[in-house]
Structures are given as structure tokens and as C-alpha cells.
Amino acid sequence: MRTDELIDLLTRGGGVPQEAPARRHGLAVASAALASALLMAFTLGVRADLAAAAQLPMFWLKLAYPGVLAWAGIVAMMRLSRPGARLAGLPGLLALPVLAVWLIAGAALVHAEPASRPALLFGQSWQSCPFIIAALSAPALFAALWALKGLAPTRLALAGAAAGLLSGALGALAYALHCPELAAPFLALWYSLGMLMPAAAGALLGRVLLRW
Amino acid sequence: MAVISQGVAGRLHEAAEEFVSPACNRAPRPNEHLRELLLRGLGGEAPAYHGFLRELGAYLRAFVRRRLASMPDEVEDIVQETLLAVHNQRHTYDAAQPLVAWASAIAKYKLTDFLRRHGRRARFTEPLDEAAELLHATDERAGEARRDIARLLQTLPERQRLPIMHVKLEGLSVSEAARLTGLSESAVKVGVHRGLKRLAAKLRQRT
Numbered sequence: 001m002r003t004d005e006l007i008d009l010l011t012r013g014g015g016v017p018q019e020a021p022a023r024r025h026g027l028a029v030a031s032a033a034l035a036s037a038l039l040m041a042f043t044l045g046v047r048a049d050l051a052a053a054a055q056l057p058m059f060w061l062k063l064a065y066p067g068v069l070a071w072a073g074i075v076a077m078m079r080l081s082r083p084g085a086r087l088a089g090l091p092g093l094l095a096l097p098v099l100a101v102w103l104i105a106g107a108a109l110v111h112a113e114p115a116s117r118p119a120l121l122f123g124q125s126w127q128s129c130p131f132i133i134a135a136l137s138a139p140a141l142f143a144a145l146w147a148l149k150g151l152a153p154t155r156l157a158l159a160g161a162a163a164g165l166l167s168g169a170l171g172a173l174a175y176a177l178h179c180p181e182l183a184a185p186f187l188a189l190w191y192s193l194g195m196l197m198p199a200a201a202g203a204l205l206g207r208v209l210l211r212w
Numbered sequence: 213m214a215v216i217s218q219g220v221a222g223r224l225h226e227a228a229e230e231f232v233s234p235a236c237n238r239a240p241r242p243n244e245h246l247r248e249l250l251l252r253g254l255g256g257e258a259p260a261y262h263g264f265l266r267e268l269g270a271y272l273r274a275f276v277r278r279r280l281a282s283m284p285d286e287v288e289d290i291v292q293e294t295l296l297a298v299h300n301q302r303h304t305y306d307a308a309q310p311l312v313a314w315a316s317a318i319a320k321y322k323l324t325d326f327l328r329r330h331g332r333r334a335r336f337t338e339p340l341d342e343a344a345e346l347l348h349a350t351d352e353r354a355g356e357a358r359r360d361i362a363r364l365l366q367t368l369p370e371r372q373r374l375p376i377m378h379v380k381l382e383g384l385s386v387s388e389a390a391r392l393t394g395l396s397e398s399a400v401k402v403g404v405h406r407g408l409k410r411l412a413a414k415l416r417q418r419t
Binding site: 001002003004005006007008009010011012021081082083084085151152154211212 | 258261262265266269288291292295296297299301303304305306309310313314315316317318320321325354357360361362376379380381383408412413416
């Protein structure tokens with residue numbers, strides 16, 4: 001077929017209505033968040049003292065940190081799913097919440113008694129926390145990759161990493177409703193690690209799955 | 213070296229264009245012109261969309277030919293693959309975005325993908341501000357494609373092939389095609405859409 005004929009083929013028949021990128025992202029994120037929350041509620045259970053915990057500022061920081069990163073992940077994913085979109089500003093957007101939490105964690109460690117510092121960092125559940133977050137994010141990762149698959153990322157590893165970060169953040173958000181830890185250093189280290197794992201998985205999967 | 217000097221020439225060309233006063237600038241800037249054609253096309257004006265693909269195709273041909281001097285036989289295949297990709301991904305164009313950035317990101321992706329499949333490393337990892345290079349030259353002399361898209365179309369499953377044949381090739385309306393095939397109208401639209409996506413995937417496999 002000559003190129004002219006191909007162009008004729010593509011032109012005729014009018015515009016086929018397509019899913020708007022924003023709708024596709026929204027659908028994926030909503031179903032992913034729901035999946036992570038349900039997975040958490042049915043396997044781990046929401047912490048029993050949720051009402052009491054909600055009185056503590058630390059509980060809200062534990063929600064805000066992954067919440068802000070989830071938002072940054074969505075912004076990154078939307079940019080990376082459009083060919084030629086500007087990426088300026090994304091590194092700062094991603095680094096800012098991490099830096100803020102690390103600063104709070106650093107301050108908490110400095111002010112604590114030296115003997116209590118390991119407890120602030122390791123808490124009771126450091127061995128399982130990042131892995132549970134990663135596991136809770138698995139359905140979200142596939143939903144986010146599905147959203148990207150229908151769009152046109154040109155930097156596949158980066159786009160996959162953004163999808164992974166978003167899903168990791170959604171997993172952490174769900175896990176925060178179960179997790180009993182209430183120390184900023186714990187949050188800064190293990191939650192970050194838990195979100196980093198799906199981001200790395202997303203980068204690897206993206207290189208393979210997102211080709212078009 | 214040639215790549216570098218092309219880049220410099222491109223920037224000079226851009227700078228020169230900035231200096232030309234609107235009164236002497238007879239042709240509208242290609243970026244604006246193409247953008248308008250695409251937007252009108254997305255709004256449902258088939259002739260504008262046709263013009264968009266034709267003009268973009270000429271730019272793409274020059275763009276690919278410059279970079280694939282050692283493989284001239286492959287140029288037209290990549291132009292076709294890129295045009296199909298532009299069509300399939302037209303919903304990812306954001307009207308606030310420069311058209312040239314969008315189109316050249318797709319062209320570069322397709323070219324890089326092609327070179328990677330052929331075990332060659334792309335030499336043109338320029339940053340996006342050089343994207344304007346895509347619109348610097350046109351080439352209307354279409355070469356022969358080595359792959360026949362019409363033959364590839366035959367390999368699609370029936371519920372995608374028939375809607376494409378009726379709607380896209382024979383120019384029937386969606387409702388006429390639906391009546392002919394016994395599919396619902398939305399199934400015809402979905403069939404065309406999925407079929408063209410699958411066609412693009414097949415193009416990647418065959419090279």
C-alpha cells in the first residue's frame with residue numbers, strides 16, 4: 001500500500017471517539033485505590049483504634065506523605081503518557097515531599113534520647129512494612145500500566161516508574177490505615193522503601209510492556 | 213558532525229524566522245498551520261485531517277531520510293508506521309502543547325524503536341528543544357514501502373478487518389458498515405480502532 005492510500009484509509013470514516021487520557025487515568029487510579037484499600041481491609045484489617053489514632057498528628061502525616069506522592073505520581077504519569085510533554089518541574093515535585101518527611105524524621109531523631117533512636121527507626125514492624133506496601137500496590141501497578149498502555153509514553157522506563165510510584169503510594173496509603181507505627185523516622189525510611197520497590201518494578205515492566 | 217551542523221542550522225533558521233515581519237511572512241509557520249489542521253481534523257473535518265497527515269508525512273519523510281541515509285529502503289516503511297502511530301495516538305495531543313514537540317516525539321520514538329529492533333543505537337538523543345527540526349524540510353517524493361499494509365490488513369481478525377475495509381477503504385458510513393456486517397455501530401467503531409492498533413503492532417513485528 002502506498003503512503004497516499006494509507007492516509008486515505010486513516011482519513012475516511014470520520015473521527016472514532018477515543019477515551020480521553022484524563023478519563024483513562026482517573027478510571028485506573030480510582031479502581032487501583034479501591035483495590036489496594038479492599039486488599040488491606042480484607043487481609044490485614046483496619047487498625048482497631050482508628051478513631052483514637054486519628055487524634056494524633058503523626059497519623060495524618062502518615063497519610064499525607066503517600067497522599068502527596070500519589071498526586072505527584074499521577075502528574076508524572078500524565079506528562080509521561082503524552083509524547084513531547086514537558087517534564088520540567090517533575091523532579092522537584094517528587095523530591096519535595098521526600099525531603100520534607102526526611103527533615104521531620106531527622107528532627108525527631110536529633111531530639112530523641114540516644115537510647116530510644118533505634119525504636120523510632122525500626123518500630124515493631126520494619127521487617128514486614130515495605131513488603132506489605134509493595135504487595136498492596138500490585139493491583140494498582142497493573143491498573144496504572146493499563147492506563148499508560150492506551151496512551152503513548154515515549155520514555156518507557158520513566159513512565160513505568162511513575163506508574164509504580166503512584167501504585168506504591170496508593171499501597172502505602174492503604175497500609176497506613178492498618179500500620180501501628182507512629183514515628184516519623186520509621187515513615188521516612190520504610191514507607192519510602194515500600195514505595196520505591198513498586199517504582200523499580202514499574203520501570204522494569206514498563207520497558208517491556210509499554211512498547212507501542 | 214552532520215547532525216550537529218544540522219542542529220545549528222536549524223536554530224539559525226528558527227532565529228531567522230523570528231525576524232521576518234508578519235507582513236513578509238506569506239506562509240503561516242508550519243507548526244501553527246499543522247496544529248490548526250489537526251485540531252480541525254479532530255473536530256471532524258475529514259479534508260483538514262487528510263491535509264494534516266499529508267503535510268506531516270512530507271516532513272516525516274525528510275526527517276527520517278536524513279537520519280537513515282544508510283538504509284534508504286526502510287524510509288517509507290517508517291513514515292507509514294509513524295503516520296499510523298500519529299493517527300492511533302491522536303487523542304494524546306493536548307491543544308496547549310506545541311504540535312511539533314508532540315509529532316517529533318512520536319517520530320523519534322518510532323525511529324529509535326526501529327533502530328533498536330535492528331540492533332543499532334540511535335545517535336539522536338537530542339533534548340526536546342530541538343524538536344522543531346522536524347518541520348524544517350519536506351519531502352514529497354514518496355518511496356516504495358517494502359511491507360504491504362494491505363496484505364497485513366488481511367491477517368486481522370474478521371471483526372476488525374471488515375469494519376476497516378467497509379468504513380476506511382470503501383468509505384461507507386458507520387451505520388452502513390454496521391448493517392453490512394451485522395455488527396452494532398459501536399462494535400464497528402471499536403473494531404476500526406482496535407484493528408488499526410493491532411495493525412501498528414503487526415508493523416512492528418514484521419520489521
